[in-house]
Amino acid sequence: MNQIPSQAKLLIAAVMLTAVAVTVRTVLDTHPWHHYPCLSLAVMALIASRLKLRLPGLDGNMSVNLPFILLAAVQLSPSEALAIAAISTLVQSLPKREHKLQPVKVLFNVSAMAIATGLGVFVFNYGSRVRAGWLPGSVLLGTAAAAFFLANTVPVAGVISLSEGSKMLRAWSSIFHLSFPYYVASVGVASMATTASRHVGWQIPLVVLSVMYGIYRSYQLYFGRVVAMARALGLVTADRHSIQSELSSAQTV
Numbered sequence: 001m002n003q004i005p006s007q008a009k010l011l012i013a014a015v016m017l018t019a020v021a022v023t024v025r026t027v028l029d030t031h032p033w034h035h036y037p038c039l040s041l042a043v044m045a046l047i048a049s050r051l052k053l054r055l056p057g058l059d060g061n062m063s064v065n066l067p068f069i070l071l072a073a074v075q076l077s078p079s080e081a082l083a084i085a086a087i088s089t090l091v092q093s094l095p096k097r098e099h100k101l102q103p104v105k106v107l108f109n110v111s112a113m114a115i116a117t118g119l120g121v122f123v124f125n126y127g128s129r130v131r132a133g134w135l136p137g138s139v140l141l142g143t144a145a146a147a148f149f150l151a152n153t154v155p156v157a158g159v160i161s162l163s164e165g166s167k168m169l170r171a172w173s174s175i176f177h178l179s180f181p182y183y184v185a186s187v188g189v190a191s192m193a194t195t196a197s198r199h200v201g202w203q204i205p206l207v208v209l210s211v212m213y214g215i216y217r218s219y220q221l222y223f224g225r226v227v228a229m230a231r232a233l234g235l236v237t238a239d240r241h242s243i244q245s246e247l248s249s250a251q252t253v
Contacts, residue, residue: 004104008162012108015155019111022118023082031077038080041068044205045084049092051216053223055178062179062219063092064212068205069117070145070190075197078121085117086110112155120148138191145187153179185215 004012045068052063065088072081093106124144157172164171189211197204 005162008159011155011158011162012104015115016107016111019114022115023086026078026082026118026121029078031079033080034076038072038076038084040205041072041076042084042087044068044209045072045088046091048209048212049088051213052092053216053219055175055223061092062182063088064182064186064216065089065092066183066186067190067193067208067212069113070120070141070148070186071193071205071208073117073121073124073144074141074190074194078118078125081121082114082117085113089113108155108159112152115155116148116152119151120144123147137194138187141191141194142187145183145190149180149183182215182219186212 045065048065049063052061054061069085072084089110093109095101124140127140153175157168160171161168193204193208
């Protein structure tokens with residue numbers, strides 16, 4: 001952590017403290033646990049968390065566990081949703097054998113996810129209590145996911161900006177372009193799964209995992225093509241901004 005700028009350290013510490021506050025508040029607001037549904041979603045989320053992709057041009061990765069976190073936020077208690085989000089993010093953050101574990105990075109990722117999940121659950125539950133009868137549940141889920149997206153990506157963009165000396169808006173824009181389609185797809189999958197769960201039981205998380213594996217493979221192929229294109233054009237792959245520029249050009253085609 002010594003190589004991290006002081007301002008970035010302060011932001012990381014603030015995110016961690018906020019996550020602790022969110023966790024304590026959630027735990028104190030006790031609800032009965034749904035043991036089997038919680039276990040089922042947790043297992044699928046853990047498997048999906050290891051299906052992760054390295055984001056071109058950014059020092060980070062993305063896994064396909066979001067639909068399971070959204071389903072937990074909608075179907076389970078806040079404590080269960082927070083537990084599934086934190087554990088799956090912890091597993092996602094564990095490096096492969098050839099890489100070294102970075103405890104600060106892991107704690108930051110888990111903390112950011114805890115805050116995002118807490119905010120998403122609050123928005124969904126608050127909207128469920130006050131919404132008009134004509135407002136569909138899918139709109140509530142989309143609104144909660146939007147809050148989740150902002151709470152999860154803004155701190156990450158802030159740390160990247162402070163660590164690399166770049167503009168925060170540019171860092172957030174890079175994350176947005178790479179991950180927003182995935183968030184939209186995840187909301188759609190979670191919404192359909194929520195509707196189907198009224199008629200189907202334990203099979204739903206397994207079906208969701210199958211769908212998300214297909215999305216994972218699509219992203220994997222797409223990112224592979226972007227990096228290959230950057231190499232073919234003679235861009236230095238270690239230069240994040242060069243690859244990101246190439247990625248942005250590819251997305252406008």
